[in-house]
Amino acid sequence: MMTSLLDLKPQLSSVGRSYIQSTPEMSNIGLLEGDWVWLKKVTDGQKVTAVNQSTRSVFSSYREMRHENLNLYVGLFLDAGIFATVTEHCPRGSLADILEDGSMRLDWMFKSSLLMDLIKGMKYLHMNRLSHGRLKSRNCMVDGRFVLKVSDYGLPMILHSQNLHPVEEPHDLLWTAPELLREPVRGGTIPADVFSFAIIIQEVILRTPPYAMMDMPAHEILQRLKAPPPLCRPVICVDEAPAECLSLMTSCWTEDPDQRPTFHDIYKQFRGINRGKKANIIDSMLRMLEQYSSNLEDLIRERTDELEIERTKTDKLISQLLPKSVAQSLKKxxxxxxxxxxxxxxxxxxxxxxxxxxxxxxxxxxxxxxxxxxxxxxxxxxxxxxxxxxxxxxxxxxxxxxxxxxxxxxxxxxxxxxxxxxxxxxxxxxxxxxxxxxxxxxxxxxxxxxxxxxxxxxxxxxxxxxxxxxxxxxxxxxxxxxxxxxxxxxxxxxxxxxxxxxxxxxxxxxxxxxxxxxxxxxxxxxxxxxxxxxxxx
Known part of the structure; x- marks a missing residue:
């Protein structure tokens, strides 16, 4: 499928970032049949003149994926040599954008909700025997209801079928598993996605970029990841998050890919961390509103009682100054x-x-x-x-x-x-x-x-x-x-x-x-x- 989006809005700025380079002066937001969509533009220095059949076939398989925690593919864009994938537009931006926004307060309920959405999205992909390939906080998009949706799944395979090979900067590889740094695998692997998820957990807990506490350039960190020992992993204090969450993160970035848990196991463990509670922000907000409403009713009842006491005092004082019948007439x-x-x-x-x-x-x-x-x-x-x-x-x-x-x-x-x-x-x-x-x-x-x-x-x-x-x-x-x-x-x-x-x-x-x-x-x-x-x- 190929869709041409001609009703672009150049005055709107990008709501997210991508490891794929995009033209700065052009907007990544467009309108398709009245709905906002997001364009992820791809360039490796050459213009794309046509979408080949292999790309259409690969893209069609990913476009059929349906899950509430996947940012669904809408189509492909090709115009004036610019090639882009078109996905649903998430107005809250990426997970990285939210974590970098210092004005947004994120408690553990909020953080665990986002992580649970990510787990469910990845669990669905892996159940369909599909790996993400380049999972990171920048392609975890958040919609208007604060639901996290995994984006760019299968993108490496789409680009390969179109013979596009964009160059990635070292800081774009900090989420990549060590085994893929040593021997890249086209489209990634399921254990490598688990490693990437562990790095995202570090980002969410500390609200810092990957390995930020090491204060080292990205290329040095990548070199240490490729050639242990010693193992190079982020360092997190034990009081930054529940101990079970830290233990899960550690097991996910273990060096041996075969020892890493599956997202099915991660889902069960993470539910245990939340003691079986739903980690959905909207559900949590509704519970909070219900609790607030209940507390508000108690508060109103308490204030009403206090008001009645004060009114009684006032009426008593007025009755001492004026006859009751006179006071009632004056009050009316x-x-x-x-x-x-x-x-x-x-x-x-x-x-x-x-x-x-x-x-x-x-x-x-x-x-x-x-x-x-x-x-x-x-x-x-x-x-x-x-x-x-x-x-x-x-x-x-x-x-x-x-x-x-x-x-x-x-x-x-x-x-x-x-x-x-x-x-x-x-x-x-x-x-x-x-x-x-x-x-x-x-x-x-x-x-x-x-x-x-x-x-x-x-x-x-x-x-x-x-x-x-x-x-x-x-x-x-x-x-x-x-x-x-x-x-x-x-x-x-x-x-x-x-x-x-x-x-x-x-x-x-x-x-x-x-x-x-x-x-x-x-x-x-x-x-x-x-x-x-x-x-x-």
Whole structure:
């Protein structure tokens, strides 16, 4: 068969190298019926005018070879005196190209995959009683799927039939078995292919050219190979590859051809080195992807759990700053409409003499004082159905019935909380002033309020209405260690019949509404600090 490839692409450079000389300025890549092919050009200084019948016959036998690890012959090329074999184009180039590419990481899985492909290709050739003749890393081509394919098999016989005898340089013979260096055999021998394979193993393991560690010119190495002793072989450290692989390599380049293993034996031994695992890069990549996918699922599950924990923390923090219903609306980007609450009770308290304490303290000590005090208050209100509205300086504001409506319980919840706070404040000590007692005033009032969110940056949940003003006034006009409640709150507590102890405060303003002191509750046995007005101080 003879094919003329006229649609050559001279702008494309060669993807591989050959021991056969080629014209540098001409491309080795062409198109045949839409598929890229590789041209291996042959020259021995004379032009080829025709392809003889013997060449056609020899080439036809090789063209019929079919195996996934053989780079199949497509045809012969003859044009303008240029003769070339045409094979499938392998875009990754040759094995030598890959080994020389320092940017490509090759682990043992990758290397063993390439070697196994080479073994299977050579095993197929030898099963058909065909030797390669010039096996080397330069004619082991790698396709786009990183499958190695043996190329140029039988090429010496094709060239001989065409009466072409290209001259080979010494460095092109470094893969040749010693017995062929002494007495060349046309087309090579099967044991000689095994020797060439051993040299390729050295290249793959070390990623260096043959005999590179000897630092000798090629012609001297060839001379030593021809005339032992001593034997001239590459030197490889034992930690460069699995011991079984090094042992296999050594047995393949033994001096006696009859002692070298066959590729059938090599195939079985190499499978043992890989412990029966498939040494195919695509299969290995798929296994790695499956493992990665499994690991990724675990990682996603782990990260999702972590995200859920962080989301819970965030929601908890937001719920401490804003009511839950308000926070949900803001997170969804919805506007929060002000809401009217007809029944609620408000709590206000502040520290008596706070200005004096601040003047006698360092700023950081004031911050510590307020943090300790209100942390204690926060722990107390957690056990009551109340909502902490805000703290401003030494002022502390709490509401019940807002934002969660709880019927008439709001007054009882705030009153119970106030008694607990008053009990706790009696034992509270200032760290930097342990001798000074912290005294607070508390004011309670019940009534309607309007609640809404104010601001977009650092939004605040605020309460508005006369109830807020009245409760604040009750606190301001109260006395230390006293819970000052309004007439409205007193009536609600009385209606609940829970045994609250309330005393009418003597009004100092004629015509003003009566107010009361909340002094305790039936069943409340915690000691309360004695107000200074009752202690005579």
């Amino acid at each position: 980007g919805k506007a929060v409409t002000p809401e009217h609450y007809a029944d609620s009770t408000l709590y206000f308290s502040d520290i008596v003499g706070f200005t004096t304490i601040s003047a006698l303290s360092e700023p950081i000590e004031v911050v510590d004082l307020l943090n300790d005090l209100y942390t204690m208050f926060d722990a107390i209100i957690a056990s009551h159905d109340v909502y902490k509205v805000e703290t401003i300086g030494d002022a502390y504001m709490v509401a019940s019935g807002v934002p969660t409506r709880n019927g008439q319980r709001h007054a009882a919840e705030v009153s119970n909380m106030s008694l607990d706070i008053l009990h706790a404040i009696g034992a509270f000590k200032i760290k930097h002033m342990p001798e000074i007692k912290v005294k607070i005033r508390i004011g309670l009032h019940s009534g309607p309020v309007v609640a809404g969110v104010v601001g977009l940056t650092m939004p605040r949940y605020c309460l508005f209405g006369d109830t807020v003003t009245t409760a604040s006034h009750l606190e301001a006009s109260g006395l230390p260690y006293r819970i000052h409640i309004s007439l409205c709150t007193m009536k609600i507590l009385t209606s609940l019949k829970l045994g609250y102890k309330m005393e009418k405060r003597k009004s100092q303003v004629k015509g003003a509404e009566d107010t009361f002191w909340l002094a305790g509750r039936d069943g409340f046995t915690k000691p309360l600090p004695v107000p200074p007005d009752l202690a005579g101080g």
